[in-house]
Amino acid sequence: MTLPVLNGPPPKLIQTQYARLAVNVTTTVVLPLFTTLLSLTIQTRGGTRLIIHCEAALNTSFGVALDSISQALRLDGVFLQAMVSTLTPQIETAAMTLEEPLPPAVLAAGVHTVLFSFAKFAASPAVVNCFAGTLPQGFSANLLVHEVVSP
Amino acid sequence: MTFPSGPIVTDQFPKLVQTRSARLAVDLTSTATFPVFSLILSVPITTREGTRLQVYASIDCNCFVLPIPIIFRVLLDGTPLQNWTSNVSIVINESSRMVLEEPVVGAVGAGAHTVDFEWSRFSAGSVPTCSPVTFPDFHNANLVVQEVVSP
Numbered sequence: 001m002t003l004p005v006l007n008g009p010p011p012k013l014i015q016t017q018y019a020r021l022a023v024n025v026t027t028t029v030v031l032p033l034f035t036t037l038l039s040l041t042i043q044t045r046g047g048t049r050l051i052i053h054c055e056a057a058l059n060t061s062f063g064v065a066l067d068s069i070s071q072a073l074r075l076d077g078v079f080l081q082a083m084v085s086t087l088t089p090q091i092e093t094a095a096m097t098l099e100e101p102l103p104p105a106v107l108a109a110g111v112h113t114v115l116f117s118f119a120k121f122a123a124s125p126a127v128v129n130c131f132a133g134t135l136p137q138g139f140s141a142n143l144l145v146h147e148v149v150s151p
Numbered sequence: 152m153t154f155p156s157g158p159i160v161t162d163q164f165p166k167l168v169q170t171r172s173a174r175l176a177v178d179l180t181s182t183a184t185f186p187v188f189s190l191i192l193s194v195p196i197t198t199r200e201g202t203r204l205q206v207y208a209s210i211d212c213n214c215f216v217l218p219i220p221i222i223f224r225v226l227l228d229g230t231p232l233q234n235w236t237s238n239v240s241i242v243i244n245e246s247s248r249m250v251l252e253e254p255v256v257g258a259v260g261a262g263a264h265t266v267d268f269e270w271s272r273f274s275a276g277s278v279p280t281c282s283p284v285t286f287p288d289f290h291n292a293n294l295v296v297q298e299v300v301s302p
Contacts, residue, residue: 013167031288051170051295053207068244070288079154081174084244084289085210098293099172121288136204150170 009092014147017042019116021056021132021141027118028127032071034117037130038143039140051146053100054116055095057139058085060126074115075100087126091138103150116143168298171196173268175292178282181217181270185222188269190280192294199298200261206232206293208268209248209274210281214239215274217277226267227253244289252301269296 014029019040029033033128036083038054056071071094072082080100085092101107164226173192183189191210198204208225218240225232237247272279283290 001248007297010273012169049170051172051297066166068242068289072288079287080292081283081293082288083209083246085246086240086244092246093209095207095248096291096293097295098174098209098291099170099295102172102174146167148167148170148269 001012003100006139012149014045014048014149017145019143023133025130025132026127027120029119029122030123031119034119036115036117037071037141038116039113040143040145041111041113042145042147043111044107044109046145047106048147048149049103049106050100050112050114051148052100053095053097053144054080054140054142055093056085056130057091057093057117058118058128058129058130059089059091060087062089062126067120067122067124067126069118069120069128071116071118073098074117076112077081077115087120087124087128114143114145116141152269166300168199168202168300169196170295171295171297172293175281178280178284179292180278180280181272182278182294183271184275185271188224188271190267190269191292192268194266194296195263195296196266196298197263197298198259198261200299201258202298203252203254204259204264204266205250205252205297206266207250207293209246210292211244211246212279212281212288213244214241215278215280217241219277220269220273221279222273223247223249224269225249225251226269227259228264234248234275256286266294266296268292
């Protein structure tokens with residue numbers, strides 16, 4: 001058998017870690033408190049960065065208020081960035097992709113934890129739901145982390 | 152079905168060559184009205200021959216005064232690739248995201264390129280804002296560009 005020549009560029013994707021919500025998660029907590037949607041750990045080599053993709057489809061149990069749901073990413077407990085969903089009974093999806101840390105900074109070698117969480121902006125009777133366990137047709141939460149080497 | 156023995160032929164798998172990204176670090180508003188766009192983020196990238204670009208653009212924002220549709224677009228070297236629209240409210244913030252690979256067939260060509268992420272309000276009378284400094288729990292804008300070798 002003739003094998004092809006391995007002449008491509010060196011791979012820069014070191015590894016991928018992924019977490020998918022498979023149970024129902026609800027919350028009534030209000031910022032600055034938060035409830036964990038997903039968490040994953042990744043053991044990195046020195047000098048790399050993380051490309052983080054996250055998305056969540058959420059709703060609330062009742063009512064439409066002029067309020068919002070914050071969905072935040074943390075790395076080793078440190079707040080990175082957050083996105084928003086409307087507080088409504090209709091399911092709403094929010095997603096973002098970011099690189100952490102921004103160049104020229106790089107991550108130190110070792111075990112790191114990426115935390116994807118959510119909370120209400122203000123106190124209200126509404127309960128925020130992600131029924132990914134019982135209603136996966138409409139609800140979801142995913143967290144995908146690539147460790148990459150990049151100039 | 153039978154499979155040939157031998158080493159894994161890595162040339163037949165997508166390869167990540169490099170990642171470039173930008174993150175909005177200031178509060179940004181725009182009064183550009185369609186068909187005029189204003190810049191949110193820009194990423195320069197120098198590519199090798201035979202590669203493509205995977206672009207991830209994400210933003211969470213809201214409007215002052217009136218809820219209006221906001222048109223977003225991604226450009227490569229000044230040429231619009233794709234547009235998408237979100238109905239952006241006053242108080243309730245909106246999340247919007249686009250993922251694409253460019254070009255769909257062929258390669259982007261070796262050399263220096265620029266990927267831009269822009270927005271435009273559909274009508275005057277309201278002002279979209281993305282304020283990651285003032286509203287870190289809700290607002291973000293990210294542009295991640297990955298150069299890949301893909302069959």
